[in-house]
Amino acid sequence: MDSYKSFMQNFLSIVKSDGILMNTFESLEPKAISALKEGLCVPSFNMPPVYSIGPLVTETQEKETEERHECLKWLDSQPKLSVVFLCFGSLGSFPLDQIKQIAIGLENSGQRFLWVVKENVNMDPRKILNASVPEFELHQILPEGFLDRTKDRGMIVKTMAPQIQVIHHESVGAFVTHCGWNSILEAVTAGKPMVCWPLYAEQRLNKVLLEDHDTRLGVAMEGYDQDMVGAEEVEAKVRWLLEGEGSKLLKEHTKTMMDKAGEALTETGPSSQAFVEFLMDLEKQQLSKTKI
Numbered sequence: 284m285d286s287y288k289s290f291m292q293n294f295l296s297i298v299k300s301d302g303i304l305m306n307t308f309e310s311l312e313p314k315a316i317s318a319l320k321e322g323l324c325v326p327s328f329n330m331p332p333v334y335s336i337g338p339l340v341t342e343t344q345e346k347e348t349e350e351r352h353e354c355l356k357w358l359d360s361q362p363k364l365s366v367v368f369l370c371f372g373s374l375g376s377f378p379l380d381q382i383k384q385i386a387i388g389l390e391n392s393g394q395r396f397l398w399v400v401k402e403n404v405n406m407d408p409r410k411i412l413n414a415s416v417p418e419f420e421l422h423q424i425l426p427e428g429f430l431d432r433t434k435d436r437g438m439i440v441k442t443m444a445p446q447i448q449v450i451h452h453e454s455v456g457a458f459v460t461h462c463g464w465n466s467i468l469e470a471v472t473a474g475k476p477m478v479c480w481p482l483y484a485e486q487r488l489n490k491v492l493l494e495d496h497d498t499r500l501g502v503a504m505e506g507y508d509q510d511m512v513g514a515e516e517v518e519a520k521v522r523w524l525l526e527g528e529g530s531k532l533l534k535e536h537t538k539t540m541m542d543k544a545g546e547a548l549t550e551t552g553p554s555s556q557a558f559v560e561f562l563m564d565l566e567k568q569q570l571s572k573t574k575i
Contacts, residue, residue, distance in 0.1 A: 298328040301568060302561060306337040306464070308554050310543035311471065312492065334561040336554050338468040338544050341447055352445050354397055355452065357438045361395055364456035367478075367521050368449055369398040371461040375482050376401040379424055381511055386425050388517025389437065394525050396437045397455070399444045400424070450475055457524040459504070462486040462493065470500075474541030476533045477501035478520050480512070499536040 297303060309316055312335075322330035358366060369385070371377075377385070382400065389396045400421065421430060421439055430439070446466070450458055451473045459478040460466045467489060470477050479490040479501045487508075493501035504520060506512035524530050547554040 295325070295328075298325050298330060300331050302332045302334060302564060304561065305333060305335045306339045306468065307335050308337050308544060308547040309335055310547065311338075311498070311540065332561075332564060334557040336558045336561065338472055338547070338554075340465070340469050340472055352440075352448075354438055354440050354444050355448060358397065358449065358452045358454040361454040363453050365525070366395040366397055366454045367457045367459060367525055368455050369396065369459040370444065370446055370449075370466070371399070371401075371480065371482060372463045372466065373443075375461045382424055383426050384511060384514045385517055386429050387514035389521065390426075390429060390433055391514065392518040392521045394436070394521050396433075396521070397440070397444070397449065398437070399440045399442070399446075401442055457521070459521070460501075462489040462501075464489060467493065467500075468544075471537070471540055472544050474538045476524055476530065476537045478504055478524060480504040480507050482507075498540070499533060500540060502530075502533065 303319070305316070305319075307316065316333065316335050318324055319330065319333045322328070324330075367389075369389075385398070389398065419441070421441065425439075447469050449455060450469050455473075455475060457478065458466075458470045458475045459480060460470065461483075462477075462479050462481045463486060467477070477493060477500060479493050480503075481487045481490045490501070490503055490507075492498055494503055502520065502524065504512050504516060506516055524533070546552050549555060
């Protein structure tokens, strides 16, 4: 409850600011942006200007001076849009039983996969930011023989991978994600459909956005709010998204949203114009303070 009160207090302090910069764009969140601009979220206060200047993502192109990660080299050898990428953020981890269920589901799906695995830190989630990543061997946490049986169509990366380059790689056809906001924007700008597996914080709300009828950029892993997501669901969702005929509409939605994301950042796009408006308002404020 204390955390909730602190969060709400911090949110209310936003209305005392001179403006709000948001890493989103109008086509992705039209209802939320409109509600903020119209002051519907905090009707008792005067809402400051809202500037939607996204999607802001880090550089997607690989730098020639950097040595390529092994997973990118592996992706180079895979067919176009054939790989499902599983990554759950810098803090996302699972108990060993859940890791094994994911592994069984991936193996039974018959699909190509790139999976970033973290060993469960087994600690209070409130202390996870201060946790160090333990050393572990993959064969100790995966089903016996899994690595050998899937070596021709799967790759596992321990702890971290160059996520944005992976998502934008042409071999990746789907993304199983914890629904962190940066991960969502990276997938949107790459035009990749998502399987939503929220873990903590605002991720459940983000899942709702991705599943919204008007947005429709992802499909939920339904067991995410239960004790365990079973191997059967992992298998079914991965197979459906990569090769199922029913996922065609979802893929069309993601392609359309990718195009809108690009348009938002063109010189005349709404996000670029919002940033120009922000700079002009900032200049006016500075001039006003100088005169005083």
